């Protein structure tokens with residue numbers, strides 16, 4: 328492992344990560360560095376490796392090569408999915424998976440009481456937020472007025488925010504969010520950008536999304552993946568003006 332000076336600063340550090348499925352290179356020498364509390368948008372065409380990248384971070388997929396470090400010291404390639412979650416890495420899949428028959432508040436309480444293992448103390452994960460901090464989570468995800476409603480009665484967007492709240496209740500250091508605004512109304516999309524912006528700072532947030540207006544609203548650094556590697560990275564204006572990015576993604 329080649330230790331870089333920035334290693335100690337990075338919350339998530341991927342370097343030279345490659346993985347193949349049946350000879351097809353889904354990730355090809357991918358390097359990505361996310362700082363503590365940073366918000367990062369990941370864009371790129373279908374099959375670029377965005378989901379595979381998140382699978383590597385959460386331990387669902389093992390890389391063939393490369394370094395995957397969390398918090399500057401923990402080698403994620405040696406841990407299973409449960410241990411990685413306990414370290415403080417939360418993942419939000421595209422479809423909401425809330426408990427429909429429970430109220431908003433009870434969904435959050437269930438998340439607070441979620442399973443913990445000895446790994447939590449072993450790896451020094453901080454305590455989950457306390458029940459008394461539930462109000463703060465409800466405020467953050469904009470559901471304070473809806474706390475007594477059944478999750479089943481929420482709009483699609485509100486269910487997505489509730490699930491983000493359930494992840495926040497576990498006080499992750501890093502949140503991976505997959506296409507959060509797919510299927511949302513324009514108003515919900517704008518609210519989601521505000522919500523994630525509120526969350527970043529206290530938690531690093533990596534958002535995979537195709538909706539470029541939403542990505543712009545996040546106001547963060549953007550990484551465009553293509554063929555399993557970084558094609559362009561930087562401010563949205565620079566990335567969206569990049570000729571290769573236009574050619575393989577935006578211009579289609």
Ligand SMILES: Nc1ncnc2c1ncn2[C@@H]1O[C@H](COP(=O)(O)OP(=O)(O)OP(=O)(O)O)[C@@H](O)[C@H]1O
Nearest residue numbers: 348349352353371372373374375376377378379380
């Ligand atoms: N478990 C797997 N087995 C075989 N092939 C896989 C597996 N996971 C991903 N792939 C392949 O790897 C490539 C990268 O897929 P990935 O899902 O990471 O892309 P993506 O950027 O997330 O695309 P999308 O925007 O469509 O979600 C694809 O060609 C996909 O078919």
